[in-house]
Amino acid sequence: MVERPTASIRRHSIMVRVTHWINAACLLILLMSGLQIFNAHPALYWGQASAFDHPLLALTATDSNEAGIRGITQILGHAFDTTGLFGASTGPGDQIWARGFPSWLTLPSYQDLSTGRRWHFFFAWLLVFNGAVYLVYGLTSGHLRRDLLPTRLQLRKIGHTIREHLLLRFPHGDEARHYNVLQKLTYLAVALVLLPLVVLTGLTMSPGIDAAVPELLTIFGGRQSARTIHFLAASGLVLFVLVHVAMTLLSGAWNNLRSMLTGTYVLPGGPHAH
Amino acid sequence: MRTDPGRRSFLKRTAALAGTLALGGCDRLSETPWFREVLESAESATSRAQRFLLGSGPLAREYTEADLSPVFKANGSTSVDDSDYQILAEKHFVDWRLQVDGLVSHPQQLSLAELRAMPSRTQITRHDCVEGWSCIGQWTGVPLAHVLEQAGVQSRARYVVFRCADTLEPTSDGTGRYYESLGFEDAYHPQTILAYEMNGRPLPIPHGAPLRLRVERQLGYKMAKYVMRIELVESLAGIGRGGGGFWEDRGYEWYAGI
Numbered sequence: 001m002v003e004r005p006t007a008s009i010r011r012h013s014i015m016v017r018v019t020h021w022i023n024a025a026c027l028l029i030l031l032m033s034g035l036q037i038f039n040a041h042p043a044l045y046w047g048q049a050s051a052f053d054h055p056l057l058a059l060t061a062t063d064s065n066e067a068g069i070r071g072i073t074q075i076l077g078h079a080f081d082t083t084g085l086f087g088a089s090t091g092p093g094d095q096i097w098a099r100g101f102p103s104w105l106t107l108p109s110y111q112d113l114s115t116g117r118r119w120h121f122f123f124a125w126l127l128v129f130n131g132a133v134y135l136v137y138g139l140t141s142g143h144l145r146r147d148l149l150p151t152r153l154q155l156r157k158i159g160h161t162i163r164e165h166l167l168l169r170f171p172h173g174d175e176a177r178h179y180n181v182l183q184k185l186t187y188l189a190v191a192l193v194l195l196p197l198v199v200l201t202g203l204t205m206s207p208g209i210d211a212a213v214p215e216l217l218t219i220f221g222g223r224q225s226a227r228t229i230h231f232l233a234a235s236g237l238v239l240f241v242l243v244h245v246a247m248t249l250l251s252g253a254w255n256n257l258r259s260m261l262t263g264t265y266v267l268p269g270g271p272h273a274h
Numbered sequence: 275m276r277t278d279p280g281r282r283s284f285l286k287r288t289a290a291l292a293g294t295l296a297l298g299g300c301d302r303l304s305e306t307p308w309f310r311e312v313l314e315s316a317e318s319a320t321s322r323a324q325r326f327l328l329g330s331g332p333l334a335r336e337y338t339e340a341d342l343s344p345v346f347k348a349n350g351s352t353s354v355d356d357s358d359y360q361i362l363a364e365k366h367f368v369d370w371r372l373q374v375d376g377l378v379s380h381p382q383q384l385s386l387a388e389l390r391a392m393p394s395r396t397q398i399t400r401h402d403c404v405e406g407w408s409c410i411g412q413w414t415g416v417p418l419a420h421v422l423e424q425a426g427v428q429s430r431a432r433y434v435v436f437r438c439a440d441t442l443e444p445t446s447d448g449t450g451r452y453y454e455s456l457g458f459e460d461a462y463h464p465q466t467i468l469a470y471e472m473n474g475r476p477l478p479i480p481h482g483a484p485l486r487l488r489v490e491r492q493l494g495y496k497m498a499k500y501v502m503r504i505e506l507v508e509s510l511a512g513i514g515r516g517g518g519g520f521w522e523d524r525g526y527e528w529y530a531g532i
Binding site: 029032037038040041043045048049050052053104107108109110112113114115117118119121122124125203205206207208209210211212213214217223224227 | 297300301304310312313314315316317319320324327328332333334335337341343345347400402403404405406407408409410490491492493521524525526527531532
């Protein structure tokens with residue numbers, strides 16, 4: 001085997017790097033302020049209005065002399081005791097309180113709907129502005145087509161790629177010059193489906209926007225459905241971030257992080273590199 | 275790739291420290307005046323964007339009787355402690371008068387019977403609470419535009435202020451008394467009505483008897499209940515704490531279209 005000099009490439013343009021980190025900060029703040037807003041009425045419904053007796057999801061609390069405050073999570077009519085996490089939890093002090101999501105997940109940490117809304121709407125504007133910059137750049141520079149659109153060959157070999165991924169065998173050498181098909185499809189789904197969906201369902205909760213664009217109510221089946229879809233889309237984004245961070249760590253933490261900070265990515269060597 | 279264990283634990287500790295600082299820091303930032311102002315700048319962006327989209331005055335969606343909520347949640351004040359109000363309520367509000375004054379040419383004192391004799395509008399609409407829930411109800415009342423036209427709004431007036439009978443938070447200076455305010459874009463909107471009926475019956479006390487405001491393109495807290503007086507003003511300064519409403523004085527947006 002011949003030792004090959006390490007090859008490094010410019011992986012991410014400055015536009016991608018800047019919009020990536022603004023987006024990441026926005027998502028974290030929007031998630032935590034969103035959970036603060038959710039806690040003001042910690043239940044989800046389907047349809048135009050709230051059928052209070054039939055929530056799809058409710059984080060409630062019961063209080064009795066024997067058991068004290070218990071957090072109860074109701075999902076589709078099934079109840080689970082989730083004391084300490086959902087429905088009732090400690091914090092900021094040591095006392096247990098009835099609250100949907102725990103204080104370490106909300107912004108601010110204490111119950112304050114108006115401040116949660118202020119954070120949420122400011123960073124929602126930033127998310128939309130940042131997303132628009134990214135999309136315009138992505139379309140005009142060819143970034144979306146060149147870097148994120150899977151090739152026909154990649155799509156044909158998707159089964160193989162899934163297998164390799166599950167075995168945590170990541171591409172090396174020249175193969176690592178481009179995103180693999182799973183990365184491409186995931187990033188496209190996040191940028192073109194999940195993020196627009198979370199923005200549109202968020203807007204559908206606005207009575208002003210509903211008057212201006214009533215089609216949104218038709219598309220999402222009502223304000224309460226939109227609120228539920230908003231919650232699910234946000235959950236999808238959380239799931240994406242967890243997998244994304246895990247994969248980043250597993251496939252070369254420092255190299256990946258550096259490529260999103262400085263743009264430089266060192267092509268990993270390994271058994272495929274001769 | 276080789277990872278230096280020293281570097282890894284350093285990164286881990288840094289991340290944990292950053293996390294703790296960020297959590298406490300965000301709470302402190304929320305209470306820092308200059309940062310609060312930055313966050314609050316989003317309200318004018320939202321209000322300008324929505325004003326642009328609502329320029330042609332579209333109506334909020336109206337629903338059918340089949341959509342009426344079986345239980346319509348009553349929020350905020352659900353009764354009024356004020357003894358003058360209680361005396362009026364005992365006599366089914368026959369002695370109640372809606373005062374219309376401030377920057378108007380013809381101040382008014384309107385009884386319920388007089389309001390009921392005016393042109394009316396009935397609408398089945400969705401009530402969106404800032405907390406996140408919604409209920410659908412039917413409202414009948416007189417368009418606010420009609421009342422304002424009768425009173426003759428002076429050109430200096432910029433806001434319509436609604437003074438209410440209920441005190442939502444007891445305070446020594448009286449700033450816990452509920453009030454609200456609207457600009458003219460919403461005050462003259464055809465669906466903005468002073469409702470005296472809900473679901474075909476006289477407005478019940480928990481929902482603001484004898485008269486409540488309906489502003490269908492904004493959130494529930496704009497829709498003042500127990501309305502006693504409508505005052506036309508040039509500025510909101512000096513009313514309550516100057517924010518333009520009970521909840522606005524407590525950090526909520528004056529423009530409640532979102």
